[in-house]
Amino acid sequence: MRLPCEVEVRSCHLPTLGLKSRGKGVRAVVSLCQAPSKNELQPGARTETSGCACLLVSTMKDRQGTRYRLRENIEQLFTKFVDEGKATVRLKEPPVDICLSKANPGNLKTFLSAMRLAHRGSDVNTSLSTLKPVKTSEFEKFKTKMIITSKKDYPLSKNFPYSLEHLQASHCRLARVDMRMLCLKSLMKLDLSHNCIKKLPATIGDLTHLQELNLSDNQLASFSVPLCKSTLQKSLQSLDLSKNKIKALPVQFCQFRELTNLNLNDNELIHLPFKIGRLTNLRFLSAARNKLRNLPCEFKMLSLEYLDLFGNTFEKPEVLPIINLQVPLTLLEACEQSVLSYRIPYGPDIIPYHLCQDLDTAKTCVCGRFCLQSFIQGTTTMNLHSLAHTVVLIDTMGRTEAPIISYFCSLTCFVNSSDMLK
Structure with a gap:
């Protein structure tokens, strides 16, 4: 039984020595293996009871892997964030924490259940892997980035790698967001530019780690309110909605408080959300070539590094209130x-x-x-x-x-x- 994930092995003695861990895992394959027989061990090494399982952590640098005894050797399992693909196994000997992250939550739960059985000395209800070195191809499955730039390269018969953090599917003629993308819980950057998407599903908000979303050059006519109220409020930092057909953004759009970069160029916007001043982290704003007639009152509350409002139909101020x-x-x-x-x-x-x-x-x-x-x-x-700080001229008159x-x-x-x- 093997689980691709990221692993950090840290000593439990670090806090007592006033030291901190590196805090970053490496790509690895964690396996539940049959414990080696006495003939396979080095002279003087401790033997395991036949049928017991051990834990093998293999990385690209060490494909042979490091083996850890499991029977009566697990001090504690930390599973509070197992639904996010994270867990920590604390061993008694050696005294280390094996921190697992970016794993498939379902597979991780099965893996942890098998580890509990191995700790108790019970039979593990799954097939155990061998102690052979992990193949390089196993690590290649743990992809974090995929770029697709044509329809013929778009995967139809197989799923996207669960470990993806960056996915680009441009020029694929997509008419809607592929629901398989919404299962990629580690996704941080999603680029669906140059497609034919007309509507966004609210379930995009289930991508809790999504920081960058590029929807440029599609056929969007609106931006849904449920999406504005999703968990993206806390994660989304960059949003590109340029070259669409959006006429207005809902007032709830201003709940994206972490947004730093917003591109609204080449739409049909008549006005900006009048609560736009709530986007306190916004630093780069482009809304060129729209149909803006004026700016909302709270616009003056923004503090930007770059602003582009060129090519809008700004009207002269009204004489009478x-x-x-x-x-x-x-x-x-x-x-x-x-x-x-x-x-x-x-x-x-x-x-x-x-x-x-x-x-x-x-x-x-x-x-x-x-x-x-x-x-x-x-x-x-x-x-x-x-x-x-930097302002693009609003028209050719300077x-x-x-x-x-x-x-x-x-x-x-x-x-x-x-x-x-x-």
Whole structure:
């Protein structure tokens, strides 16, 4: 029985010596093998009872592998993260921790069950491997990167290697995301550019380690809300949606708090998510050649290194503001403002869904208060150099200024800021 994974063997004495482990595993094949007979051991070596299993850890540098006794020799098994393909085996002799990672969770569970039986001296209900050196081909199965650039090379009859961390499937004429890709739990980079994908499954959010997602040059017309609420909120750092047909992004898109690089070039965007200021880690933003008329109020909260808004249809600031004040405030408005001001948790399981939508789309006044149904809307002009180190000119006239929408919760805030309006 063999398990391809990454392995780190570290001494249990390191903490007592004030030392830290290297903290990084190497590609290996871990095997449950039949314990060697007395004739196979070196003179003076300890023999094992016939039928017992031992653990063999083989790497590319040491294909012969290192053998560890299992019977009554496992001090503890750490299996809290077994569903993520991780586990640690602590041995008594020698006193080491064998840390396994990037393994198939199902195979890992079976492997650990067999190890428990071997520790107790029971018969292992699986076939045991031999103590022969592991073939080089066994390590080749443990691929972490696969690049496919044509339809004829796309695998149809066999699965993707489970250990993949980087998968590129470009120019393959894919009409949808292959569900087999969503089983690659170690995937960190997924490139599906230059295909014909029209819709994204929300289950992409199950790729908990995904950091880079490239969907450039497809036929996407929208970006799903469930995907914005998935575990990608904590992992996704780079997203390329350029050369699609997206007209708007949902307000929930701004929940990708770890996003540092966002490419929206060559779409049909009429506006950016007005909560875009919540993307506090965003450093590179490209939204060139869209149909943007103005920028949302929270855009000025960004702190970017690079900004490209060239080729948009920015309008001149409106001379007259839009006044939609309600005096006094309705009870509903006052309650919604209190929920936001005091950061009271809310959700569709607590209050009606339409009220959640109102709270999610609340505007922020220049004074910091929140506006929902009662507000004054005005347009100002902002120099983009105030929020980005490098700015691409927005048109051929050499301008770096763009109109930005501002909201005011009261007439007082509007008058105090009237010198900003044009």
